[in-house]
Amino acid sequence: MDLTIGPIAFFWPAKRVRAFYRMIAATPVRRVVIGEWVCSKRLPFWQQEIPGAVAHLLAAGKEVALSSLALITLARERKLTEELFAAGLPVEIADLGALRHLPEGTAFQVGPMVNVYNEGTLEWLARKGATRICLPPELPLASVATLVRAGRGAGVAIEVWGHGRVPLAISGRCYHARLHDRAKDSCQFVCEQDPDGREVQTLDGDGFLAVNGVQVLGQAHTTVAGQVAELTAIGTGALRLSPQIGDFAAIVAFYDRITQNPTGKAEALARLRELMPGAGFADGFLAAAPGLRRAG
Amino acid sequence: MTRFRRPSAPSRLPLPPLAAQAAGFALTRLLRRIARRKPAILSRLGPHGGARFLIDLRDSPLLLLMEPGARRITAHPRRAVPRHDAAIRGRLPAFLAMLHGVEDGDALFFSGELEIAGDTSAVLALRNALDDAELDLTEELAAIPGRPFDGWLRRASGFAARQSGLALSRQEAMR
Amino acid sequence: MMELVCPAGTPAALRAAVDAGAHAVYCGFADETNARNFPGLNFSRPELAEGIAYAAARGVRVLVAINTFPRAGDQAIWHRAVADAHAAGAHAVILADLGLIAHAAEAHPGLRLHLSVQAAAANPDAINLYAEAFGIRRVVLPRVLTVDEIAATNREIEVETEVFVFGGLCVMAEGRCSLSSWATGLSPNMNGVCSPASHVAYAEVGGHNEARLGGLLIHRTPKGAPVPYPTLCKGCFTAPATPSGPAQTGHLFEDPVSLDATELIPKLQKAGVTALKIEGRQRSRAYVAQVVRAFRAAVEAADAGAPMPAGLLAKLTEGQAATTGAYAKTWR
Numbered sequence: 001m002d003l004t005i006g007p008i009a010f011f012w013p014a015k016r017v018r019a020f021y022r023m024i025a026a027t028p029v030r031r032v033v034i035g036e037w038v039c040s041k042r043l044p045f046w047q048q049e050i051p052g053a054v055a056h057l058l059a060a061g062k063e064v065a066l067s068s069l070a071l072i073t074l075a076r077e078r079k080l081t082e083e084l085f086a087a088g089l090p091v092e093i094a095d096l097g098a099l100r101h102l103p104e105g106t107a108f109q110v111g112p113m114v115n116v117y118n119e120g121t122l123e124w125l126a127r128k129g130a131t132r133i134c135l136p137p138e139l140p141l142a143s144v145a146t147l148v149r150a151g152r153g154a155g156v157a158i159e160v161w162g163h164g165r166v167p168l169a170i171s172g173r174c175y176h177a178r179l180h181d182r183a184k185d186s187c188q189f190v191c192e193q194d195p196d197g198r199e200v201q202t203l204d205g206d207g208f209l210a211v212n213g214v215q216v217l218g219q220a221h222t223t224v225a226g227q228v229a230e231l232t233a234i235g236t237g238a239l240r241l242s243p244q245i246g247d248f249a250a251i252v253a254f255y256d257r258i259t260q261n262p263t264g265k266a267e268a269l270a271r272l273r274e275l276m277p278g279a280g281f282a283d284g285f286l287a288a289a290p291g292l293r294r295a296g
Numbered sequence: 297m298t299r300f301r302r303p304s305a306p307s308r309l310p311l312p313p314l315a316a317q318a319a320g321f322a323l324t325r326l327l328r329r330i331a332r333r334k335p336a337i338l339s340r341l342g343p344h345g346g347a348r349f350l351i352d353l354r355d356s357p358l359l360l361l362m363e364p365g366a367r368r369i370t371a372h373p374r375r376a377v378p379r380h381d382a383a384i385r386g387r388l389p390a391f392l393a394m395l396h397g398v399e400d401g402d403a404l405f406f407s408g409e410l411e412i413a414g415d416t417s418a419v420l421a422l423r424n425a426l427d428d429a430e431l432d433l434t435e436e437l438a439a440i441p442g443r444p445f446d447g448w449l450r451r452a453s454g455f456a457a458r459q460s461g462l463a464l465s466r467q468e469a470m471r
Numbered sequence: 472m473m474e475l476v477c478p479a480g481t482p483a484a485l486r487a488a489v490d491a492g493a494h495a496v497y498c499g500f501a502d503e504t505n506a507r508n509f510p511g512l513n514f515s516r517p518e519l520a521e522g523i524a525y526a527a528a529r530g531v532r533v534l535v536a537i538n539t540f541p542r543a544g545d546q547a548i549w550h551r552a553v554a555d556a557h558a559a560g561a562h563a564v565i566l567a568d569l570g571l572i573a574h575a576a577e578a579h580p581g582l583r584l585h586l587s588v589q590a591a592a593a594n595p596d597a598i599n600l601y602a603e604a605f606g607i608r609r610v611v612l613p614r615v616l617t618v619d620e621i622a623a624t625n626r627e628i629e630v631e632t633e634v635f636v637f638g639g640l641c642v643m644a645e646g647r648c649s650l651s652s653w654a655t656g657l658s659p660n661m662n663g664v665c666s667p668a669s670h671v672a673y674a675e676v677g678g679h680n681e682a683r684l685g686g687l688l689i690h691r692t693p694k695g696a697p698v699p700y701p702t703l704c705k706g707c708f709t710a711p712a713t714p715s716g717p718a719q720t721g722h723l724f725e726d727p728v729s730l731d732a733t734e735l736i737p738k739l740q741k742a743g744v745t746a747l748k749i750e751g752r753q754r755s756r757a758y759v760a761q762v763v764r765a766f767r768a769a770v771e772a773a774d775a776g777a778p779m780p781a782g783l784l785a786k787l788t789e790g791q792a793a794t795t796g797a798y799a800k801t802w803r
Contacts (some may be wrong), residue, residue, distance in 0.1 A: 058714040072597075073616060078596055096569070097598075099600055115567075116538055117541060117567065117570075118540065119544075119570065120541065120570020121569040121570035121571075123570070124573045125569070138653075143544070144629060147543050162594035166649070166653075168648065168653050169644070169648040169649065170617030170642060172802075173642060173724075173725075174618070176715070179715075179719055183800070198715060200709070201711060202664030202688050202689070203688045203690075204687070205709070209650075209653075212700060252475045289656050290652070291649065291656070296733060
């Protein structure tokens with residue numbers, strides 16, 4: 001089982017993006033998916049960083065793929081998607097519409113916002129050229145195991161959401177803008193102020209969700225730190241780690257260590273808590289429990 | 297179109313002139329008859345057929361406990377609330393409006409005309425099963441041998457005439 | 472005339488919709504194969520056959536929604552649902568899952584396929600992909616597009632479009648939302664339920680009515696005031712203060728509103744929309760009859776170029792605000 005760094009979900013300034021990928025290049029991850037997958041309005045502010053980051057990551061021996069947007073509605077967004085396939089790098093589709101721009105016979109990857117719930121869908125995508133699929137985070141382990149087996153027959157590697165705030169929903173509406181009584185078109189890029197998303201609590205004060213522009217994430221950080229043994233046993237190909245602020249290099253090193261040398265569940269979670277003091281951790285989805293179930 | 301409105305003046309529907317036990321027997325006979333004629337109600341209830349529903353008519357001195365799986369309704373004094381899985385509380389017009397498909401159950405629940413507590417799934421299953429059954433309480437009551445509800449029906453009809461919105465029959469006009 | 476596609480959660484509701492003037496009725500089997508897998512709702516195989524016969528005798532089409540995502544290892548349950556709907560004489564099946572659509576296109580070449588809103592095909596590329604690969608005949612558009620975007624989409628696709636005009640409103644892109652499984656373990660995609668009743672608890676606490684979902688407090692109202700059903704995206708939450716702004720408490724995602732696009736029907740017709748869909752398979756036969764009758768009058772008026780009958784549905788949205796949702800750009 002190796003590690004993939006997913007695309008950055010948040011609106012980070014170009015400088016932070018640059019520093020992030022320089023740091024990633026020096027970590028032991030196998031591959032990196034890069035690109036704007038949440039909101040096309042953000043892209044002009046950081047897209048100039050992409051070529052440099054890609055070059056740097058390739059030079060460091062990483063596999064690199066470009067992500068499409070997760071919700072493509074505008075003509076401009078469709079054009080952006082078409083251009084992705086011309087860049088000469090593998091593309092990770094995050095909206096099925098992206099497939100229509102796929103040049104015949106080109107291999108591609110599938111991100112966690114595409115609904116791959118069963119063998120039938122996996123096999124159809126494999127026939128179209130899919131070689132790697134990151135499964136929807138809500139899938140339980142039994143489904144993952146079945147899909148890993150189906151993937152083996154179809155030449156598709158299966159990736160599982162390993163660490164980070166899980167994507168739970170995407171909308172036509174911008175919730176960050178709504179929090180400021182603004183519409184999406186006049187958002188003034190307020191999401192940039194919350195580089196890890198804006199937390200949402202229940203009326204009881206329990207941590208619940210995080211708002212990230214048009215996207216809704218889980219508030220607790222989902223982690224499979226306590227489930228690495230099961231995922232390894234069923235033959236999972238990779239864990240996806242989702243970029244966040246803080247000492248991400250240490251997080252990557254942690255997952256690299258536990259995937260190479262699985263440790264006890266309690267010990268792994270204790271170490272993760274040291275790396276992210278004050279954070280909440282959840283691991284329910286894989287266990288067919290509520291996703292926000294506290295890890296441990 | 298008949299619209300259900302909350303009666304403005306305080307009002308109390310005359311109850312059947314029976315002791316709790318007798319009321320229970322009579323209602324059980326009614327339920328058995330309905331279950332026999334409309335078996336789809338029980339199949340729709342599915343896993344919730346065994347649930348015990350407390351029917352709390354706000355103006356009634358008695359609480360009713362309905363156990364569809366056992367085909368039984370029992371009446372209980374308010375001081376001795378029986379064990380139950382779900383409770384539906386409200387005034388008789390709201391119950392009858394739901395039973396006869398005059399008013400949408402969602403609308404009754406969300407407007408507060410009917411309050412629910414306990415197993416929400418069981419209440420929804422019951423509501424959906426009853427809605428599908430297209431019951432007509434007047435028809436069902438009148439068809440019970442011995443017609444034990446006749447006197448009550450007559451008085452309730454008079455009551456209904458005074459209280460616009462008390463639905464004692466299925467509303468064909470709704471179609 | 473635009474086609475009116477109406478909901479039926481029970482055989483009684485199906486008959487009510489047919490009698491009230493529906494052109495088509497959609498329904499599902501009483502299991503996890505459809506996205507309204509609610510207690511006491513939906514159709515057995517014999518009930519579906521009877522419903523189709525009742526509708527057919529009155530010139531009304533029945534569409535069967537099989538619009539959840541088959542569980543890995545258990546696809547046969549969903550395959551059987553498609554086969555049974557086909558055998559029962561359904562006019563079309565409404566599907567969301569890519570693999571299930573591929574199966575239906577291959578195993579049931581004569582069966583008309585509609586793309587469910589749960590497939591979230593929000594752009595002409597996605598719609599054309601399904602049309603070219605599987606011969607999809609109609610797409611139910613996700614509730615993320617404005618009327619202008621719908622018109623633009625229709626110019627680029629061959630298949631018919633169907634849009635929601637009334638009822639409950641998803642604020643997230645449908646079929647791409649796991650809020651419910653995050654809180655309860657059960658989701659629309661996997662289990663056909665959202666914010667399921669099995670995880671709902673109402674209680675009176677300290678002079679307040681509370682509604683909880685999976686133990687999480689979603690609504691609190693003063694005693695005596697109605698407490699809404701705890702649907703997650705219409706719940707009441709708090710966003711603590713951050714660098715981006717002060718703390719806020721309220722309906723952070725959507726107010727407890729329902730969709731009413733009556734006034735937009737002429738514009739939707741002009742935008743090339745084939746069919747109008749009413750949400751509400753979980754609503755009673757009384758509700759279905761009222762809404763269907765009102766919308767039949769509205770589509771007839773639109774067809775005659777007459778103004779939309781005003782106030783037809785005021786009663787049904789009474790006490791609850793209505794919105795035109797994503798059809799107006801400002802909603803975003």
